[in-house]
Amino acid sequence: MTKETSRVQPAGPGAQSHLYIERRRRRLMATLAASFCVFALYLAWHASHAWDVSHEDESPIAAALAQDASGNTSGSATPDLVKRGEYLARAGDCVACHTADKSRPFAGGLPIATPFGTFYTPNITPDPDTGIGNWSDADFLQALHEGIGKGGERLYPTFPYAEYTKVTDRDVLAIRAYLNTLTPIHYTPPRNGVKFPFNLRWLMVFWNIFNFTEGRFVPDPKQSAEWNRGAYLVEGLAHCEECHTPRNFTQGLKTSERFAGATQAGWHAFNITPHRNSGIGNWSDDDVASYLSTGVVHGRANAAGPMAEVVADSTQYLTSEDLRSIAVYLRSVPPVNGGDTRPREAWGEPANDVAALRGMKISGVNGAQLFIANCATCHNWTGQGIGASAPGAYPSLIHNSAVGASPANNLAMVILHGVERKTKDADVLMPSFATQLSDDQVAAITNYVTKQFGNPQSMVSVEQVVKLRATQQ
Ligand code: HEC
Ligand code: HEC
Ligand code: HEC
Incomplete structure (x- = not known):
């Protein structure tokens, strides 16, 4: 027995052993806390020093440069390399996240809301002070392949390095060569508003353990060159899964449900597996290619919200070979059944009872009346649209995936936020009704449209x- 316990003079033997157990417990807790701190310090040290390792061996980078079709190893980029880099930067849609203000492309500052807080994208123009002007090629490769910044800090996975890790050194360096040709913009984006403990960058070590496998794309020799090209783009640069694959509780991608659909900031990125009812199993390769290059497949779908941006900033620029490769690859992924009884785009009948609406009392929240007043000028009271299949036509709401989908999120989002999509094909604009319509009116129109022109259960x-x-767009 120690001095302390005898000084306390416990009331009886029971209390004494209780005290002893309590002290043991405290000592154990202290030891555990100390070991955790040591472990955490080790991880933090490891996180900030890990970059040294890849700096030791610069030869693969030199090799990748030498590999370039131009054969240029002097460090000054040829126009071909820059052009290829521009194409690849579009395939990777870098501009979408790294631009907050269209007059400052690639200068960052775009807020991205996540469950852990708000991230602001960095400036990736070649400005030496506020951008990545003084990054070496090795720094750049390390960021895209390992999610590690120039100072050795862990980057957050909002930056899709989990996909970019698949991109070859050669392609990453082409992107870098292109970024080097941009006008440097002197601009420092706001600091991340990320809550404790997620403000501790080294914690991403744990995220990586569960959700990240570093390594370049490995072609499958059993598949065609077309399939391999599609897989390389979809799984890598084009990062389609960032939106279309559901996430686990650590916000990593659920590998068991790849491409099965997920909701982010109010928008549902649909199931794009080849399942016939829940996915896009009925779409032809041409449908997929047309959707990605124009945002429209007549009688099936129109691209709104984040997908409209993907089409406008990225996929519209891809060659028809690359678009076809993407379609071929998507057709081969395991179909995931979401329990749907019909394909999203297979619902709906034209309205035929406009007469029944005449003489009805205007109630303010009658979905049919609100539809006639707000939507029919463009989509026709029958819901069949105006302009048929001409580019930029006002589309039919019958056989439209947003109207036939369950849940009806995207339809409500289209009414609230409108549609805006600029492509080489057409300048598409549907106005936002957020300021004109109250919440109960938006709900009433949505429910009228799904019941009349789409999935009545939705x-x-x-x-x-x-x-x-309220979701941040
Ligand atoms: C989905 C959004 C998104 C896309 C797409 C995206 N980035 Fe980023 N990127 C981010 C975010 C967010 C960060 C900052 C992460 C952090 O704070 O740790 C970042 C960080 C970076 C960094 C590190 C910069 C620094 O100062 O530490 C580089 C380099 C970078 N991105 C390059 C690219 C390139 C090249 C592309 C296209 C191939 C691209 N990004 C596409 C969101 C994105
Ligand atoms: C930034 C998030 C995001 C990314 C990245 C993204 N998508 Fe989408 N996608 C969406 C959303 C949201 C929709 C629903 C759009 C709508 O309702 O108009 C969608 C719709 C689609 C559809 C139409 C499905 C239907 O039934 O209407 C296809 C096909 C598609 N995406 C393919 C792709 C491919 C291929 C990629 C990668 C090249 C990709 N998406 C990348 C968010 C995304
Ligand atoms: C000024 C004309 C105009 C008005 C008014 C209008 N729309 Fe649209 N709507 C459009 C255009 C243009 C598109 C996009 C066409 C495209 O993608 O090529 C569109 C697209 C849609 C889509 C397809 C979105 C998708 O993701 O597939 C739906 C659904 C829709 N509108 C519903 C409505 C509803 C409901 C109203 C009334 C609240 C309405 N629209 C009012 C012009 C209009």
């Missing part, structure tokens, strides 16, 4: 519309 409540309206 409904939104006024509470859901309130939430959708």
Whole structure:
């Protein structure tokens, strides 16, 4: 027995042993806390020093440079290399996240809301002070392949390095060569508003253990060259899974449900597996290519929200060979059944009872009346649209995936935020109704449209519309 316990003079033997157990427990806790701290310090040290390792061996980079079709190893980029880099930067859609203000392309500052807080994208123009002007090629490769910044800090996976790790050194360096030709913009984006403990960058070590496998794309020799090209693009640069694959509780991608669909900031990125009812199993390769290059497949789908941006900033620039490769690859992924009884785009009938609406009292929240007043000028009271299949036509709401989908999120989002998509094909604009219509009116129109022109089971409540309206776009 120690001095301390005898000084305390416990009331009886029971209390004494209780005290002893309590002291043991405290000592154990202290030891555990100390070992955790040591472990954490080790991880933090490891995280900040890991970059040394890849700096030791610069030869693969030199090799990749030498490999370039131009044969240029002097460090000054040839126009061909820059052109290829521009194409690849588009395939990777770098501009979408790294541009907040269109007059400052690639200068960053775009807020990205996540469950852990708000991230602001960095400036990746060649400005030496605020951008990546003084990054070496090795730094750049390390960021895209390992998610590690120039100072050795862990980058957050909002930056899709989990996909970019698959991109060859040669392609990453072509992107770098292109970025080097941009006008340097002196601009420092706002600091991340990320909550404790996620503000500790080294914690990403744990995220990486569960969700990240470093390594370049390995072609499958059993598959065609076309399939391999599609897989390389979809799994790598084009990072389609960032939106289309559901996430686990650590916000990593659920590998068991790849491409099965997921909701982010109010928008549902649909199931794009080849399942016949839940996915895009009925789409032809041409449909997929047309959707990605124009944002439209008549009688099936139109691209709105984040997908409209993907089409406008990225996929519209891909060659028809690359688009076809993407379609070929998507057709081969395991189909995931979401329990749907019909394909999204297979619902709906034209309205034929406009007469029934005449003489009805205007109630303010009658979905049919609100539809006639707000939507029919463009989509026709029958819902069949105007302009048929001409580019930029006002589309039919019958056989439209956003109207036939369950849940009806995207339809409500289209009403709240409109559609904006600039492509070489057409300048598409549907106005936003956020300021004209109240939450109960948006819900009423949504539920009228799904019932009349789409999946009658698909409904939104006024509470859901309130939430959708509040999501940061
Ligand atoms: C989905 C959004 C998104 C896309 C697409 C994206 N980035 Fe980023 N990127 C980010 C975010 C967010 C960060 C900052 C992460 C952090 O704070 O740790 C980042 C960081 C970076 C960094 C590190 C910069 C620094 O100062 O530490 C580089 C380099 C970079 N991105 C290059 C690219 C390139 C090249 C592409 C296209 C091939 C690209 N990014 C596409 C979101 C994106
Ligand atoms: C930034 C998020 C995001 C990324 C990245 C993204 N998508 Fe999408 N995608 C969406 C959303 C949201 C929709 C639904 C759009 C709508 O309702 O109009 C969608 C819709 C689609 C559709 C139409 C499905 C239907 O039934 O209407 C296809 C096909 C598709 N995406 C393919 C792709 C491919 C291929 C890629 C990669 C090249 C990709 N997407 C990348 C968010 C994304
Ligand atoms: C000024 C004309 C105009 C008005 C008014 C209008 N729309 Fe649209 N709508 C469009 C255009 C243009 C598109 C996009 C066409 C494209 O993608 O090529 C569109 C697209 C849509 C889509 C397809 C979105 C997708 O992701 O597939 C739906 C659904 C829709 N509108 C519903 C409505 C509803 C409901 C209203 C009334 C609240 C309405 N629209 C009012 C012009 C209009």
